[in-house]
Amino acid sequence: MKGPLSSHKKVLIISSEFPPNTGGIGNHAFHIAQWLSKQQYQVTVLADIAGYSDSPINNFSSTLPFTLIPVLRKEFVVFTYASRMVKALQQAAKSDVIICSGKFSLWLMMAIGICFAGKKRIAVVHGSELDLKQPWAKKLTTKALGYANAIISVSHYTKQFIPATLTQKIPVYIIPNGISIKDFDGFADKEKSTDATLQLITIGSVSERKGQLNVIQALPELLLHYPNLQYHIVGKPVMQPMLEKTINALHLKPYVVFHGIMEQQQMLQLLAQCHIKLMLSNHTSSGDFEGFGIAILEANALGLPAIGSSNSGIADAIKNGETGILVMPADIAAITAATQQIINNYTAFSTAALEWAKQHDWQLIIQQYIAIIEGN
Template sequence: MKILLVCEHAGDHNGWSQYTRSLHDVLKNKGHDMHVCCIQATTGMKCFPLLKEPLRYLTNPIIPLLSAIKLSQVIREVQPDVIHITVEPYAMTVPFIGKKNIKRTVLTIHGSYGIRPLLQLRTRWLALQYYKKIPSFITVSNYTKDAVSRTLKRKHHSIAQHFSENAHVIHNGIAIPTMPQHSQSNERKEILLVGGIKPRKGVLQAIEACSEFRKLSSTPFHFSIVGTFKEDAYTEQVRNRIYELNLVKNVSVLGVLPESTLKSLYQKTDLYLMPSITTPDTFEGFGLVFLEANAHGIPNIGPETSGAAEAIKEGISGYHVDPDNPKIIAQRMHWILDEGRISPEQCRSYAETRSDKIMIQETERVYSLLVHEK
């Protein structure tokens, strides 16, 4: 099959990029002819770098139209069997690419950006149009599918029905390291969060839990926060809380790290802690980072709601918690760090059931249905 991926880029560590990279690499290895329409070229990919930053498609109504013209030119040149949009805001171009092209389009919905265009007046009409016209959808969790369905029902019942009938739940998958890469530390326990300093990631909640854990346990620990952040009010609140709780020596804000440095950090991490927050329009669609931690033999603690809950198997790969209950989170930290209730072997075995190869097999079935119906 000839497949055109419409994405931001595949060279970053965010969820959009990881998903696109997995799709591209595994499908290419299986013999599919892969092409990518993106912002900037990525080494090893046949790229058409003509798109703009994703969020601009939700703020400027002219950008979707102009990009649709360029995208249509790429489609004419490539003649793909499937056009797979892997970054939700780029679906704003769909109403302008023509019926023939729409019939071969698949949209993956990861999380919050599946519903935000429906909630904003300036983007709602276009969003309803692409939800009405796209013939096939992939959602990365049941939670994400249900969230989009509920939001659509409030706006347009028949479009909601079309979406529900044509949305396929395919959980995210990851490439499993060929050999175990995790080596537990004997002294100081290492805790990790990858996702930056954002309210949605539950950073403040994780810091409160670390404070409670210190009351509960004498085990020395260090909590590393990795990813982008802005020097805004929330980041200031996080820094102040670290200081107020006397956790300055226990918590580090590391920012964005090179891939090699992050890999080394995973190798010595004992716990992945990300008690993500769920609100009506902001949620974790799945939480690929939980699986990534498991693949390195690291147990998780994550939220009991949102799609992230579907990434964790209770008592096997980690624990579900109420993000706003630091005492319970601290107890689960104690179970993992002090009592060793979840082993690295359990984590890796679970991750192997969620490999990217399984994800790709299910995605190929969606492609086949689309091509057959077209």
């Protein structure tokens, strides 16, 4: 594997979240840190971590191939902000390249750009941080992004929310999210249901953005074609009570299973036994939207085709008509037709989905980051 052009270059990654917390931005930052470390970069991660004390964080940090500096949440939020700023400037002073990912981290780009104008600064934008509804927050984000030397967008959909005043003067690169194919070894060959039951699944916090309600509202029509289907909902049950009211009103209780938050291995076992991954995400009125849809690729890695929203970053995660089908999230007729098309051509869709996932292995994706890090 081709290594970095500048051996032992020091890279600082500032992320608004990070494991052991869950979240797409944190997972993304973790893999960038991990794979840059494998390429001989000296990586330090500065990240907000909530709900953990020093001891478990230290135990977690000791297993990592890079340095993790946590910003633990304090009782008064202003102290958290101050701690984040001080640590960011201290670490930026020691680094050659600074990568900022997530809203609060992007805001630090301005201070880092002012204090360390000669250092390479890369902003990673995922989605919702670009469509903030508070005017002051939107202006601050735009101002901070102006201090980046390069902007990486995780999808074409996300890129369109970058202000034109920035894209005219700062290079913007589209690099999709990645997965580690090895994480799915041993699961892809699990037997799927051989009875007449169609197994559908959505993974992610039960929320307006993730669109579980869109699937539930499509179930009565789907049941006309697949009377024994089951819909599995995995994730933090934020809006579960509201969804349960709709389920009861539509008499769907026998067909929907809420699993809550699942341990990773159990979740992969369940995912491998399902047939189609549904991600009918919404672009909410608050500006929250799906920047890419990494959960699509995770399902693809187990041979599951996907049905996803065409009006989101998911459009980059699905090769329409091959690895899955894009639909408008509330279009019940389109959702039903997509399901039928996939089931009627399941082997072709499943094979293409697996190959598509392999093309997004972090081992390949990280090379695009390295090209930007090493570029002029």
